[in-house]
Amino acid sequence: MYILHSCGNLRNKRCNLQDFAEAFRLAFGLVLSGDRDLFEIIVLSLQVSLSALMISCVIGFTLGTLVAVTRFPGRGLAVVTFNTLMGLPPVVVGLLVYLLLSRAGPLGTLGLLYTPTAMIIAQAILITPIVAALTRQIIEDLFSEYDELFQSLGLSVWQAMGALLWDARYSLITVALAGFGRAIAEVGAVMIVGGNIDHLTRVMTTAIALETSKGDLALALALGIVLLAISMTVNALALSMRATAARQAYA
Amino acid sequence: MREFTLQMPHSVNAGSASKAAAKAASLFPLAVNALIFEAGGRRLIDRLDLTLSAAGTTILMGPNGAGKSLLLRLLHGLILPSDGTISWGGKQPDRDIQRRQALVFQKPVLLRRSVTDNIDFVLRLHGQADAERRQELLARVGLLELAHQPARRLSGGEQQRLALARALATRPEVLLLDEPTSSLDPASVLMIEQIVRETAARGVKVIFVTHDIGQARRLADDVVFLHRGSVAEHAPAAAFFSNPSSSVARDFLAGRIIL
Numbered sequence: 235m236y237i238l239h240s241c242g243n244l245r246n247k248r249c250n251l252q253d254f255a256e257a258f259r260l261a262f263g264l265v266l267s268g269d270r271d272l273f274e275i276i277v278l279s280l281q282v283s284l285s286a287l288m289i290s291c292v293i294g295f296t297l298g299t300l301v302a303v304t305r306f307p308g309r310g311l312a313v314v315t316f317n318t319l320m321g322l323p324p325v326v327v328g329l330l331v332y333l334l335l336s337r338a339g340p341l342g343t344l345g346l347l348y349t350p351t352a353m354i355i356a357q358a359i360l361i362t363p364i365v366a367a368l369t370r371q372i373i374e375d376l377f378s379e380y381d382e383l384f385q386s387l388g389l390s391v392w393q394a395m396g397a398l399l400w401d402a403r404y405s406l407i408t409v410a411l412a413g414f415g416r417a418i419a420e421v422g423a424v425m426i427v428g429g430n431i432d433h434l435t436r437v438m439t440t441a442i443a444l445e446t447s448k449g450d451l452a453l454a455l456a457l458g459i460v461l462l463a464i465s466m467t468v469n470a471l472a473l474s475m476r477a478t479a480a481r482q483a484y485a
Numbered sequence: 486m487r488e489f490t491l492q493m494p495h496s497v498n499a500g501s502a503s504k505a506a507a508k509a510a511s512l513f514p515l516a517v518n519a520l521i522f523e524a525g526g527r528r529l530i531d532r533l534d535l536t537l538s539a540a541g542t543t544i545l546m547g548p549n550g551a552g553k554s555l556l557l558r559l560l561h562g563l564i565l566p567s568d569g570t571i572s573w574g575g576k577q578p579d580r581d582i583q584r585r586q587a588l589v590f591q592k593p594v595l596l597r598r599s600v601t602d603n604i605d606f607v608l609r610l611h612g613q614a615d616a617e618r619r620q621e622l623l624a625r626v627g628l629l630e631l632a633h634q635p636a637r638r639l640s641g642g643e644q645q646r647l648a649l650a651r652a653l654a655t656r657p658e659v660l661l662l663d664e665p666t667s668s669l670d671p672a673s674v675l676m677i678e679q680i681v682r683e684t685a686a687r688g689v690k691v692i693f694v695t696h697d698i699g700q701a702r703r704l705a706d707d708v709v710f711l712h713r714g715s716v717a718e719h720a721p722a723a724a725f726f727s728n729p730s731s732s733v734a735r736d737f738l739a740g741r742i743i744l
Contacts, residue, residue, distance in 0.1 A: 383594040385563050387610060387655070388584045397606070401597040 257455030283417040286357030294365025302373035319363030328426030356423035361413040404479035509658035513539035520569035531714040541706025551711040587652035642673025
């Protein structure tokens with residue numbers, strides 16, 4: 235916001251360009267210097283988002299595939315619900331998890347509020363519908379191709395689900411990637427349930443929000459660059475896996 | 486075009502063939518009575534009656550839209566009739582009877598896996614996953630050299646042979662084939678026909694859908710000629726090709742257009 239706003243102001247243009255240059259310098263400096271605090275934040279960000287992703291994949295792949303291969307009353311409603319929940323506002327999820335985990339909440343006794351576990355729960359809730367909805371679409375397309383073969387071979391629902399998930403594995407990497415992207419970039423929910431506590435629940439996005447509010451835009455931008463670099467690396471890895479699959483005609 | 490070798494056994498073991506035939510016989514006679522199938526307000530199978538014995542290869546023949554593929558799907562239980570009955574050896578179709586049959590589709594449906602994994606998938610389902618059996622099946626359809634290729638990278642003929650090998654992996658007592666050679670070159674057609682002939686010689690009942698008269702002549706022991714969703718004629722192959730009793734079959738064999 236600051237950058238967009240300032241770029242419209244000619245008087246501040248030099249200053250902003252300096253900010254960008256400073257941010258890149260700082261970003262590389264931070265990474266190259268092996269700044270312990272920075273790495274702690276990066277590791278926690280990855281831990282939280284990857285854990286949430288793992289939970290979401292287990293639930294989302296199963297639910298999405300189940301909805302794709304079975305016919306039951308209310309199936310249409312389930313599909314609409316998945317699709318609607320893809321756009322869940324993070325702050326709303328954060329608020330719900332906060333109410334659930336706060337002292338007065340039903341799970342308050344677990345003492346999970348302001349811990350990485352609470353952040354994992356919030357992110358998992360946020361991205362599970364994304365994983366489930368995209369999985370349903372991919373598996374349904376594949377199932378329309380395999381349906382008669384599976385019927386002919388007499389496969390049970392679980393056997394069919396297993397075969398479909400295996401054969402769609404490279405497409406599902408993209409689904410997981412979409413979920414990871416949403417999780418790692420999310421700030422609202424983790425801020426509410428994590429509290430951005432230094433050395434405990436501070437992740438990349440909450441750190442960026444904090445530095446921005448303190449006015450240290452260069453540092454905020456540097457953290458943003460590191461965050462982007464992580465996302466790009468993960469994307470590049472997934473893309474190369476898909477390309478390998480396409481070469482082998484599996485995808 | 487890829488090089489390959491088609492390894493056919495010189496002779497089919499007479500003992501195992503008679504055993505297989507005896508097992509398949511329990512599914513026969515196949516009796517279809519007053520079968521009706523309707524979809525989209527149209528009657529596609531119209532009070533069809535048919536009785537098939539366990540012996541030999543039955544060809545389902547007829548012009549496009551006669552209901553050949555539909556009948557095959559109904560026999561295999563992929564779709565349910567609107568009315569009428571199908572009975573296999575006096576039993577109503579169920580999951581067990583379906584598992585004793587295998588269907589090869591017109592367009593082969595292959596898993597996104599290697600040739601080997603496509604066979605192994607079915608072998609595992611039937612609890613007989615062993616490398617020797619897989620090799621034997623691949624050799625039987627001439628795909629040994631392509632065992633580790635992705636299935637979807639195979640040519641059309643190779644894909645159909647793989648689909649056939651996968652069907653045979655289930656050790657079916659009845660093999661249903663839905664125009665398996667409709668878009669293949671003559672060499673592939675002959676290879677598939679040879680595999681089908683050899684399978685029938687092993688005592689497996691073959692029900693083969695085609696509208697290719699030459700192919701029907703090469704493979705048929707008896708012919709069921711369908712027209713507008715009903716059986717127009719059912720006769721032994723020799724009688725059918727030399728002196729068809731129905732006018733539609735006569736027109737079809739003479740190459741006249743049937744409306």
